[in-house]
Amino acid sequence: MSLFVAAFGFGLVSMSVIAIAAVGFTMQFGITNMINLAYGEVMISSAYVAYYLNKAGISIWIGMVVGALFGAAFSFLLNRIVYAPFQRKGTSYLGMVIVSLAISLMMANLLLPIVGYYSVSYQEGTGGLIRLGAIILTTNQILIIGIAVVVMLLIHGLLKYTRLGKAMRATSANPTLARNCGIPTQRVVDAVWLITGALCGLAGVVAALNSDSFAIANGAAFLITILAAAVLGGAGQPYGAMIGAVLIGLITELSAAAWSPEYKEVVAFGVLVLVMVLRPQGLLAKRGAMAAAG
Amino acid sequence: MDSQQRVEGRPAPSLRAEHVTSGYGGVPVIRDVSISVGPKEIVAIIGPNGAGKSTLLKSLVGILRVTGGRVLLGEDDVTNHPPEDLAKRGVGYVPQVNDIFEPLTVLENLEMGGYLLTSAQVRTRVAEVGDVFPQLPPMLKRRADKLSGGERKMLAIARVLMLDPKVLILDEPTANLSPKLADALLTEHVKRLASIGKAVLLVEQRARAALQIADWTSVLVSGQTRLEGRPDELLRREDFEELFLGAGTSTPASPEEDDDKR
Numbered sequence: 001m002s003l004f005v006a007a008f009g010f011g012l013v014s015m016s017v018i019a020i021a022a023v024g025f026t027m028q029f030g031i032t033n034m035i036n037l038a039y040g041e042v043m044i045s046s047a048y049v050a051y052y053l054n055k056a057g058i059s060i061w062i063g064m065v066v067g068a069l070f071g072a073a074f075s076f077l078l079n080r081i082v083y084a085p086f087q088r089k090g091t092s093y094l095g096m097v098i099v100s101l102a103i104s105l106m107m108a109n110l111l112l113p114i115v116g117y118y119s120v121s122y123q124e125g126t127g128g129l130i131r132l133g134a135i136i137l138t139t140n141q142i143l144i145i146g147i148a149v150v151v152m153l154l155i156h157g158l159l160k161y162t163r164l165g166k167a168m169r170a171t172s173a174n175p176t177l178a179r180n181c182g183i184p185t186q187r188v189v190d191a192v193w194l195i196t197g198a199l200c201g202l203a204g205v206v207a208a209l210n211s212d213s214f215a216i217a218n219g220a221a222f223l224i225t226i227l228a229a230a231v232l233g234g235a236g237q238p239y240g241a242m243i244g245a246v247l248i249g250l251i252t253e254l255s256a257a258a259w260s261p262e263y264k265e266v267v268a269f270g271v272l273v274l275v276m277v278l279r280p281q282g283l284l285a286k287r288g289a290m291a292a293a294g
Numbered sequence: 295m296d297s298q299q300r301v302e303g304r305p306a307p308s309l310r311a312e313h314v315t316s317g318y319g320g321v322p323v324i325r326d327v328s329i330s331v332g333p334k335e336i337v338a339i340i341g342p343n344g345a346g347k348s349t350l351l352k353s354l355v356g357i358l359r360v361t362g363g364r365v366l367l368g369e370d371d372v373t374n375h376p377p378e379d380l381a382k383r384g385v386g387y388v389p390q391v392n393d394i395f396e397p398l399t400v401l402e403n404l405e406m407g408g409y410l411l412t413s414a415q416v417r418t419r420v421a422e423v424g425d426v427f428p429q430l431p432p433m434l435k436r437r438a439d440k441l442s443g444g445e446r447k448m449l450a451i452a453r454v455l456m457l458d459p460k461v462l463i464l465d466e467p468t469a470n471l472s473p474k475l476a477d478a479l480l481t482e483h484v485k486r487l488a489s490i491g492k493a494v495l496l497v498e499q500r501a502r503a504a505l506q507i508a509d510w511t512s513v514l515v516s517g518q519t520r521l522e523g524r525p526d527e528l529l530r531r532e533d534f535e536e537l538f539l540g541a542g543t544s545t546p547a548s549p550e551e552d553d554d555k556r
Contacts, residue, residue, distance in 0.1 A: 182381035
């Protein structure tokens with residue numbers, strides 16, 4: 001029994017990492033209509049940016065901030081230079097997915113000669129162990145959970161209470177009408193790429209910090225879990241992605257305890273397939289896309 | 295100058311289209327259409343399904359590309375200006391469908407309508423449009439997709455009024471409304487908006503209802519202006535019934551034009 005309680009603790013950390021990543025991913029889709037398959041590679045690139053800073057003796061917590069800034073800048077430019085021109089030319093939905101897949105492959109292969117095949121890890125103490133009954137977590141893991149909670153609250157506040165956040169939801173719901181209202185949707189989309197890019201970069205560093213080591217290949221694995229959480233919650237919806245992250249995070253860790261850690265991703269996709277069969281639109285329907293919670 | 299600007303008794307136009315040609319993907323749907331609307335005036339565009347009425351409106355508000363002719367706002371040429379710019383310049387547009395932000399609350403819809411205003415101005419305008427549509431203030435926190443058809447259309451018009459536009463462009467505001475609601479919307483609200491000085495350009499399937507409130511009417515058939523004039527003059531013409539009312543539009547059953555389908 002205590003094994004499952006401990007797994008629940010790990011689940012809390014997993015869901016935190018997945019939530020940060022999945023909310024960014026799903027907002028890109030919800031507002032800009034872009035299924036950005038390069039998301040995992042941007043995550044891993046940000047993790048490496050933090051890694052090199054860390055190697056130079058800079059604290060990983062500062063590296064995390066720099067990683068987030070790198071993710072924001074990179075995603076913004078990725079959209080401006082690659083995605084937006086294709087979208088303006090009227091490239092189909094599927095065409096855009098292929099474009100992002102191409103970017104993802106290019107990034108992975110360009111990174112390879114720079115960072116190498118080998119797994120690396122941050123030089124950062126895990127911090128002390130904190131016990132809550134059978135749940136044992138490191139200080140770093142507690143901090144990761146804290147960061148995720150703060151980020152989710154900030155995203156909620158942004159979408160619900162700020163002019164920019166409401167304009168994002170309006171643009172997501174009805175881009176033509178948004179323009180008729182005088183909303184500069186182009187600038188809104190730029191803001192979306194900056195904010196979601198920051199989430200992506202932050203998630204990359206947090207995910208790397210939470211694993212013993214990481215390598216380029218992790219980019220694709222990140223993407224799979226994020227896709228599962230985002231689609232599970234209902235594609236394009238931040239609150240859905242949060243729920244999806246909670247479910248995927250918990251279920252994979254519990255299944256790892258019950259069965260074997262190697263099958264975590266299999267279980268994640270099993271859950272996804274099951275939900276898709278029972279509720280194809282995801283847990284929150286598309287009608288509720290970018291809706292205010294509560 | 296267009297013939298219609300010389301008509302006596304019509305105000306100087308706030309918005310006018312001169313010989314506009316426009317359509318989808320290079321295929322013109324409307325050809326050489328001219329129309330104008332001035333302050334305190336209601337101009338109705340009527341015509342059978344697929345005549346290009348919605349296409350004309352979309353060309354005027356920057357959603358569709360104008361390939362020939364020009365659009366003037368006062369003296370400024372605003373042909374193919376983006377919708378954001380036209381909103382800033384005082385053109386308000388209520389589309390026939392997708393006329394509100396469904397996942398947003400009523401208040402948030404109004405806030406987005408007033409996106410270009412300061413937050414203090416938004417608060418003032420929300421109160422003011424609340425006076426115009428007293429049904430709305432009690433439901434500000436409700437999600438817009440939970441509204442009834444009539445409430446929804448009022449929200450759509452209220453949203454566009456947030457910026458206090460000079461020109462109001464309404465695409466079949468009475469589609470999907472019961473005959474009673476449709477009458478109320480046209481005779482109360484639309485008429486009042488014109489009386490406070492707005493230039494109202496409206497596409498309407500309910501031809502008779504439109505003729506009752508309009509100061510000027512344009513009949514669009516197959517993408518071209520077939521007839522125009524004061525409603526009473528039009529009704530006296532022998533070919534009017536044949537042209538328009540005979541074209542199967544006396545039943546306002548179909549809320550959408552062919553060119554509206556996506």
